[in-house]
Amino acid sequence: MIAAVYYGPNDLRVEQVPVPEIADDEVLVKMKAASICGTDLRILHGDHRKYPLGTVRIPGHEIVGTIAKMGNKVRGIKEDQLYFIAPNIGCGHCRQCVSGNNNLCSNFEALGITLDGGFAEYVRVPSAAILQGNLIPVSTNVNAASAALIEPFACVLRSHDLLNVHPGDTVLVMGAGPIGILHIKLAKLSGASCVIVSELNEGRLEQALQMGADFGVNPLNEDLASVVDEKTGMNGADVVIVAAPAHIAQESALQLAAVRGRVCYFGGLPKEKPTIGFNSNLLHYKELQIYGTTGSSTENCWRAAQIINSGRMEISSLVSLHFPLAHAVKAFQKAEDRDALKVVLEP
Ligand SMILES: [Zn+2]
Ligand SMILES: [Zn+2]
Incomplete structure (x- = not known):
């Protein structure tokens, strides 16, 4: 598959990488849309604390996709459903996680931050994310690019x-x-x-x-x-x-x-x-x-999705530009100049 891979400050490369392997209790998501966030620009500039020097990783935490492959122990996920993937995965058992604030967990993992993320054709969703409700259904009246904005x-x-x-x-x-x-x-x-x-x-x-x-x-x-x-x-x-x-x-x-x-x-x-x-x-x-406030919990993402799915808030006009994943470097440049609102990568 192709992916946009961070190699160091201002060094993002679109290249062929292996499709991620999944375990019995994981799913593989086929990315339909992944939007570029201010955080991604900070990552690209080498300014993100979770991307220390030497990190090679696929960024992208505003991800929407369909299920490409599902482990046989996964329950409750539908194969023909479009999903938004909430990025933060808390440890699940600390005080912040238990109170629903998994964005404040001191041992958090997050897609596109500590784990490979959405600027790729396929994304591995770990078991903890599935069990914590990170896969959030997107209704058919919302397009994938708009649904990526559920995270911000x-x-x-x-x-x-x-x-x-x-x-x-x-x-x-x-x-x-x-x-x-x-x-x-x-x-x-x-x-x-x-x-x-x-x-x-x-x-x-x-x-x-x-x-x-x-x-x-x-x-x-x-x-x-x-x-x-x-x-x-x-x-x-x-x-x-x-x-x-x-x-x-x-x-x-x-x-x-x-x-x-x-x-x-x-x-x-x-x-x-x-x-x-x-x-x-x-x-x-x-x-x-x-x-x-900082970031969002998975609960915040569920409620944000409810509002977007309901059609009560128009969001598609925030998507200024669509780029194919292969042109991710150009897309980042466009996101950098302040004329565009949201720049979205699509396969
Ligand atoms: Zn973001
Ligand atoms: Zn925790």
């Missing part, structure tokens, strides 16, 4: 579980990449009456407005705080989501939030400079609630 959407859903967007809320989303757009769409679905988006890239700002944001602000040309004041009658945003890895965005979020507002730091900061400065009195006197 699950990460977004995880933070909304804490943020509790109420009908009538004003939501500010900072950053209009694919993640920012998913936040905008979910906020609207939850009943937000006004969604403001801030983004430095004009093309992305325009896209965000087309995809449901009510107001767009480019902080290079306009004062974000004045716009938020104007749109909220000087109250501030009920919910502020920082979906951009920027210090200034994280710092200003506390000012832009309303009294009793909820703030989520969705993205991490570069590891060389992870600290910010903020006025702690804002937190105290405004009774702010600040949350962080």
Whole structure:
């Protein structure tokens, strides 16, 4: 089969590799779509802690496919079904796994992160993943490329579980990449009456407005705080989501939030400079609630799939480009330039 294999920083090679062998209790999935994530770009640049120097591995953790082969001890999996594969496999018995937060397991494995992933014609799904419910059915009205976005959407859903967007809320989303757009769409679905988006890239700002944001602000040309004041009658945003890895965005979020507002730091900061400065009195006197979330649990993926399968949230417009797996290197280059939202590899 062909696969896109990581050999080291900025060294991704499309090559022939053996089809993975499976055990009696495993399945082999034929990849139908695998989307490129910001995490994959970090991996390619040699910036991922699970890809230390010397790692040779197939990335790809946003995977959709059908069953090519099934071990004779596997139960409950249908041969003619399209599946999304939740990437995280917890140890299953630690406190985080038992509470359903397998994305926080300290001994986790994940497809495309610690195990060979989806940028290949076939993917081996280990027994633990099958038993933990990682194979999630995709309904026939959803195409494979859109279903690959269940993973990033699950990460977004995880933070909304804490943020509790109420009908009538004003939501500010900072950053209009694919993640920012998913936040905008979910906020609207939850009943937000006004969604403001801030983004430095004009093309992305325009896209965000087309995809449901009510107001767009480019902080290079306009004062974000004045716009938020104007749109909220000087109250501030009920919910502020920082979906951009920027210090200034994280710092200003506390000012832009309303009294009793909820703030989520969705993205991490570069590891060389992870600290910010903020006025702690804002937190105290405004009774702010600040949350962080990272990745998604398998439970988050199941609920994200339910929303996508229901057709209640349109997601296919986030897929900007499709590339055959053989052109994975080119696809990564396209994902790198900020014009495309999601770039999807297909066999
Ligand atoms: Zn991802
Ligand atoms: Zn665990």
